[in-house]
Amino acid sequence: MNHSQFHSQDKDVTEYYHVTLESGRDFIMSSTKDVEDAAWDAYEEAALMDDYLVDVQPIGTYYD
Helix, strand or coil, rough: CCHHHHCCCCCCCEEEEEEECCCCCCCEEECCHHHHHHHHHHHHHHHHHHCCCCEEEEEEEECC
16 A cells, blocks of 8 residues: 555554754654645744744655
């Protein structure tokens, strides 16, 4: 079964991202949203930490 077949079924999909901040700190974030919305969530998390978002890289997908 390929990636697109998973998305065509009724499965919950959680994406995991490695988020890097300007201060050098980083964290792992999970999201069930699309990539663009997940990036905005990472941006907001960085702001809550009084930091700036540098990079968001996908690291894995979990199908439930």
